[in-house]
Amino acid sequence: MTANxxxxxxxxxGNSVTLENSNLNANHTTKNSQDTTYQxxxxxxxxxxxxxxxxxxxxxxxxxxxxxxxxIFCVTNTSTAITLSGVKxxxxxxxxxxxxxxxxxxxxxxxxxxxxxxxxxxxxxGDMIVDNLSSLTLNMTDNSTFSGAINSTGATxxxxxxxxxxxxxxxxxxxxxxxxxTNNGTITRNGNTLYLNGTAxxx
Numbered sequence: 001m002t003a004n005x006x007x008x009x010x011x012x013x014g015n016s017v018t019l020e021n022s023n024l025n026a027n028h029t030t031k032n033s034q035d036t037t038y039q040x041x042x043x044x045x046x047x048x049x050x051x052x053x054x055x056x057x058x059x060x061x062x063x064x065x066x067x068x069x070x071x072i073f074c075v076t077n078t079s080t081a082i083t084l085s086g087v088k089x090x091x092x093x094x095x096x097x098x099x100x101x102x103x104x105x106x107x108x109x110x111x112x113x114x115x116x117x118x119x120x121x122x123x124x125x126g127d128m129i130v131d132n133l134s135s136l137t138l139n140m141t142d143n144s145t146f147s148g149a150i151n152s153t154g155a156t157x158x159x160x161x162x163x164x165x166x167x168x169x170x171x172x173x174x175x176x177x178x179x180x181x182t183n184n185g186t187i188t189r190n191g192n193t194l195y196l197n198g199t200a201x202x203x
Contacts, residue, residue: 014054027068034105038070045078055079064088075113083118098126101134119144135159140168149174
């Protein structure tokens with residue numbers, strides 16, 4: 001599936017998308033009047049109440065996502081569960097993020113995003129941004145890897161919980177800020193600092 005103008009996938013409200021062995025090619029170049037960023041996958045709830053409320057889901061097994069412009073995932077004004085397993089994900093935009101959960105122009109009160117990201121046998125590259133109206137729970141299992149930073153600018157962010165199972169690994173590419181951490185795997189800081197509730201993590 002190829003998108004040359006819009007996002008490759010858009011989920012609104014309490015709906016879901018499940019993909020297996022699919023290849024997404026996204027080149028989001030034209031914004032809706034409420035969009036403030038570009039992304040390959042947009043998960044949101046509009047202010048028009050034309051889709052049911054509830055927790056949405058995006059599940060992808062194998063296949064690939066190739067993105068040319070902006071972020072891989074953007075979640076705003078809704079709750080969602082994203083499950084990835086063995087997906088080859090490439091972001092050709094060096095300034096793009098892997099995940100952005102934040103308040104944008106969608107919604108009557110500019111609400112943020114609530115995200116549960118389940119990585120099973122999944123390699124993730126790229127930063128994650130979670131603003132103070134949003135939350136993220138990242139679960140890494142089955143030898144998953146994450147190379148990136150979370151809220152690297154140090155700006156006040158929302159609740160971020162990272163759970164790393166034995167065999168999985170997080171390699172920091174910048175300072176990162178989380179509010180909860182269960183680490184039974186490996187964290188490599190590479191000279192960066194991981195802050196847990198404002199205190200440098202040293203274990």
